[in-house]
Amino acid sequence: xxxxxxxxxxEEAVKRVxxxxxxxxxxxxxxxxSLDRFIAKDILADHDVPAxxxxxxxxxxxxxxxxKEASSDHPIEFEVIDHIxxxxxxxxxxxxxxxxxxxTGAKIPAGANVVIMIELTKTFEKDGKSFxxxxxxxxxxxNISRQGEETVKGRVMVKKGTKxxxxxxxxxxxxxxxVVPVVKKPVVGVMSTGTELLQVSDTMVDGKIRNSNxxxxxxxxxxxxxEPLDLGGVSDDFDQSFKAVKAAVSKVxxxxxxxxxxxxxxxxxxxxxxxxxxxxxxxxxxxxxxxxTTVAVLPxxxxxxxxxxxxxxxxxxxxxxxxxxxxSWCLKDSPFPSFAEATLTHDFPKANPFTRFVRAKxxxxxxxxxxxxxxxxxxSAVTSIADANCFIVLPRGTRGFQAGxxxxxxxxxxxxxxxxxxxxx
Ligand code: AMP
Ligand code: MG
Numbered sequence: 001x002x003x004x005x006x007x008x009x010x011e012e013a014v015k016r017v018x019x020x021x022x023x024x025x026x027x028x029x030x031x032x033x034s035l036d037r038f039i040a041k042d043i044l045a046d047h048d049v050p051a052x053x054x055x056x057x058x059x060x061x062x063x064x065x066x067x068k069e070a071s072s073d074h075p076i077e078f079e080v081i082d083h084i085x086x087x088x089x090x091x092x093x094x095x096x097x098x099x100x101x102x103x104t105g106a107k108i109p110a111g112a113n114v115v116i117m118i119e120l121t122k123t124f125e126k127d128g129k130s131f132x133x134x135x136x137x138x139x140x141x142x143n144i145s146r147q148g149e150e151t152v153k154g155r156v157m158v159k160k161g162t163k164x165x166x167x168x169x170x171x172x173x174x175x176x177x178x179v180v181p182v183v184k185k186p187v188v189g190v191m192s193t194g195t196e197l198l199q200v201s202d203t204m205v206d207g208k209i210r211n212s213n214x215x216x217x218x219x220x221x222x223x224x225x226x227e228p229l230d231l232g233g234v235s236d237d238f239d240q241s242f243k244a245v246k247a248a249v250s251k252v253x254x255x256x257x258x259x260x261x262x263x264x265x266x267x268x269x270x271x272x273x274x275x276x277x278x279x280x281x282x283x284x285x286x287x288x289x290x291x292x293t294t295v296a297v298l299p300x301x302x303x304x305x306x307x308x309x310x311x312x313x314x315x316x317x318x319x320x321x322x323x324x325x326x327x328s329w330c331l332k333d334s335p336f337p338s339f340a341e342a343t344l345t346h347d348f349p350k351a352n353p354f355t356r357f358v359r360a361k362x363x364x365x366x367x368x369x370x371x372x373x374x375x376x377x378x379x380s381a382v383t384s385i386a387d388a389n390c391f392i393v394l395p396r397g398t399r400g401f402q403a404g405x406x407x408x409x410x411x412x413x414x415x416x417x418x419x420x421x422x423x424x425x
Contacts, residue, residue: 005263005284007291009396010320010355014336016281017295017321020303021328021335022253024183031172034164037182038225038330043158046175048148053108056145060121060132061112062099064140072135080123080130082109099132108144115143161331163225163415185227186329188322189252190217192233193241193260193269194309199233212382213258213314217307220318221256224326225415236266245272249302253329256322259309261294269294269306278304286354286396287320289313289379295321310379316357316391319412327415338411342369344392349400350377356396359388362409371409389413 008016026040055061062078070076078099082092086105094100094111102108102115121132151157157171164172164182172180197211198204211233221228229252234244241260248255260269261283273280278296285293290313294306303325307317319337327335342362350356360371371392375384390409394401401407 007284007286007354008282010285010287013282013285013287013293013295014320014324017303018324018328018335020281020297020301021325022186022301023331024186024329026181027184028179029182031169031178031180034172034180034182035166035169036225037164037180037185038332039158039160039162039164039168039181040183040331041181042156042160043172043175043177045151045153045155045157048152049150049174050145050147053147054145055102055104055106055108055115055143057115057117057143058103059101059115059117059143060099060134061094061102061109061115062138063094063096063112064114064138064142066097067114067116067134067136067138070134070137075122075133075135077131077133080132084109101130101132113140113144114138117143161333163330163332183330185225186253186326187229187251188221188226188326189229189231189248189255190214190221190258191231191244191248191255192258192309193236194233195235195237195266197233197235212311213307213309216311216315216385217256217258217318220315220323221326224323225330226254226326236260236268238268238271241268242272242275245304246276249276249298249304252302254303254305254322254325256305256307256318258307258314261292261306261308263292273304273306276304287316288352288354288356290317290320290357291354293317293321308379311382312359312385313379315359315385319391319410320357323412332415338414339393340369340390340409340411341406342371342390342392342409344401344403344405344407345370345372347400347402348373348377348392348394351400352394352396352398354396356394357391357410358394359384360390360392360409361387362390362411369409371407 078097081098082090083101084090084106085103089107090109100109121134123132192214196208198208218228231248234241260267273296278298281295283294290308292308296304307314324335358373360373362371374387390411393408
């Protein structure tokens with residue numbers, strides 16, 4: 001007798017999976033290799049920035065009190081007693097009516113309490129000595145970048161769980177992180193099932209298709225921050241599939257299979273989970289595409305994702321269920337996607353008995369976000385994924401939607417949103 005499956009809401013399925021999240025360990029990598037990795041320990045400032053009072057301009061450092069009487073009819077002259085560039089510390093102390101020529105980034109010399117820009121001064125020589133004159137009074141502290149004005153020693157500069165971007169690299173470099181504590185990536189095995197599958201390099205054979213899921217999911221794992229392990233494909237043979245899955249679990253932190261989770265005659269994953277003693281968290285989700293998505297957990301807490309073989313469903317299943325697990329592993333405290341509101345550009349007449357995730361392109365038109373479905377909306381479609389940068393989320397129980405309607409969109413290209421809870425920004 002065919003097994004009856006009870007569909008559960010998407011939110012419930014997401015919650016069941018995230019209960020089994022784990023956190024990755026720390027590994028140290030050279031700064032240049034840290035791009036796109038996730039920070040594993042809070043990064044602290046090891047010094048104030050600036051580390052000393054410094055000049056933000058090319059100019060002259062002097063004492064504000066000596067400029068009090070300056071005006072356009074009454075320029076005041078200063079003897080220039082030293083000349084320093086960035087990185088040089090003057091050994092001289094400025095006295096009354098003395099100045100030091102100072103370049104951007106150089107430390108303010110002892111005795112000085114103000115800097116005047118070079119453009120506002122006149123320089124000249126007298127009796128073999130250098131002088132500078134100015135025509136305006138200055139306030140103490142003018143044009144000085146104060147020690148610690150940007151940040152102070154000990155402050156958390158980058159929180160753990162942050163993805164390393166070029167801007168984060170600048171912080172790491174500033175604070176002396178030649179090697180960076182990042183999260184060791186989860187090894188995510190990717191295996192496809194299906195007797196119909198050809199390798200990418202194979203020529204086409206009647207009745208067969210090339211295996212696109214394996215490469216697509218491999219790339220999704222990589223993009224999400226995991227370490228994909230290509231486990232190849234198995235044909236629809238129970239013993240072969242069981243052996244392959246059993247061997248795979250010991251090599252990976254998380255296992256993804258595609259295909260074989262339906263109720264067809266050759267869909268062996270449910271029986272494999274049973275034989276492995278895995279607990280099935282769900283085997284039917286009230287969503288389209290991907291209602292057959294099945295997730296099981298081994299007694300050791302290891303997650304087994306059985307994604308649909310249909311390419312679009314497989315893609316959606318990964319983004320909804322696998323990605324938050326990878327991001328949680330990478331210590332992201334908001335591993336769920338961000339959502340936005342957009343205007344639908346085309347009619348979408350299909351009713352939605354289940355929550356529907358329509359692959360779509362989100363674009364700004366002026367200040368308005370507009371979402372356009374990217375092509376054939378069938379779970380078997382493979383070509384409409386490429387142009388998509390979001391899913392339009394049509395709630396279950398709704399009828400068709402029309403152009404101009406406001407819809408929610410899920411931004412799957414974001415790595416984690418600001419929310420702690422799925423779909424509540
Ligand atoms: P299944 O989930 O195994 O019932 O497969 C559903 C549909 O997806 C079938 O039409 C398969 O041919 C197709 N399919 C399964 N695996 C893949 C794959 N790795 N790449 C592309 N299409 C696939
Ligand atoms: Mg199959």
